[in-house]
Amino acid sequence: MREALPAAIQNSELFALYQPQVSVNGRCIVAVEALLRWDRPGVGVVLPAHFLPYAEDNDLIDPIGTFMLERACRDAAHWGGIRVAINVSQKQFARPELADFICTIALAHGVNLRDLEIEVTETAVFPHFAEAVAQLKILRARGVTISLDDLGSGNATKDLMASLPLDRVKLGKEVVELCTTTFGKARLADLIGAAHLLGLGVTAEGIETKIEFDILRDLGCDQMQGFFFSQPMPAGELLAFIAQSDAKWRA
Numbered sequence: 001m002r003e004a005l006p007a008a009i010q011n012s013e014l015f016a017l018y019q020p021q022v023s024v025n026g027r028c029i030v031a032v033e034a035l036l037r038w039d040r041p042g043v044g045v046v047l048p049a050h051f052l053p054y055a056e057d058n059d060l061i062d063p064i065g066t067f068m069l070e071r072a073c074r075d076a077a078h079w080g081g082i083r084v085a086i087n088v089s090q091k092q093f094a095r096p097e098l099a100d101f102i103c104t105i106a107l108a109h110g111v112n113l114r115d116l117e118i119e120v121t122e123t124a125v126f127p128h129f130a131e132a133v134a135q136l137k138i139l140r141a142r143g144v145t146i147s148l149d150d151l152g153s154g155n156a157t158k159d160l161m162a163s164l165p166l167d168r169v170k171l172g173k174e175v176v177e178l179c180t181t182t183f184g185k186a187r188l189a190d191l192i193g194a195a196h197l198l199g200l201g202v203t204a205e206g207i208e209t210k211i212e213f214d215i216l217r218d219l220g221c222d223q224m225q226g227f228f229f230s231q232p233m234p235a236g237e238l239l240a241f242i243a244q245s246d247a248k249w250r251a
């Protein structure tokens with residue numbers, strides 16, 4: 001990693017895939033999440049879980065985060081009206097002007113700030129909590145959608161929901177996949193109820209089956225994302241996929 005990851009950034013081996021997020025009522029694709037990949041020579045495509053922790057610990061998250069922001073904004077400029085969600089990690093909040101930096105890149109690529117979403121996790125905001133809240137407030141005031149990612153996996157979930165400037169929460173796969181059990185359904189109803197009380201939208205992540213879709217819809221999720229709808233795909237395939245799925249759902 002020590003040599004290969006900096007070289008990957010230099011040699012354009014990193015790329016983005018996009019996974020659609022579906023509006024449950026509108027039955028159409030309203031957003032996509034940008035997901036990082038590394039095409040490592042001699043190895044193949046490497047998932048972020050295998051190299052992001054190393055990048056976080058070795059001061060490589062800044063160049064990688066900037067790459068993803070620019071890549072996703074450049075791609076999103078062609079989609080008009082489809083929101084693009086970008087994951088921001090802990091170390092990026094160490095940059096005091098993060099909000100300005102994100103907005104400047106989006107606007108430079110012609111992306112309306114209303115078409116930009118920033119996803120943060122509990123672990124991303126905790127180490128620099130006050131700074132993170134301040135930066136998220138600025139982003140939100142400028143029209144960027146703010147989501148709390150992987151809900152259900154942490155301890156301080158409901159406190160965080162109430163204390164962060166949020167528009168939406170994303171239920172993580174770990175909690176979504178328990179939806180067929182009594183315990184899981186109760187936990188989901190509890191989290192979704194709290195989100196609704198706070199006026200937040202709720203996205204269910206990791207939806208793989210029609211059964212999960214039906215249960216999470218009945219529990220009140222307004223958006224969903226998962227292999228049931230689509231795998232993450234290259235930017236070039238997205239518009240055709242959207243046209244095809246919208247036509248299918250309208251039929």
Ligand code: C2E
Binds near residue numbers: 207
């Ligand atoms: P995440 O933000 O929660 O992203 C969702 C992850 O769930 C993605 O994994 C996606 O491929 C996967 N997924 C989506 N639908 C399904 C499903 O139906 N079933 C299953 N089993 N998995 C599903 P991926 O792409 O491996 O990303 C893992 C994590 O890496 C992300 O979790 C996010 O925390 C982080 N990540 C990805 N891209 C970036 C990035 O550009 N910057 C930062 N800071 N983190 C990123």
Ligand code: MG
Binds near residue numbers: 033087119149
């Ligand atoms: Mg995410």
Ligand code: MG
Binds near residue numbers: 149170172
């Ligand atoms: Mg997630």
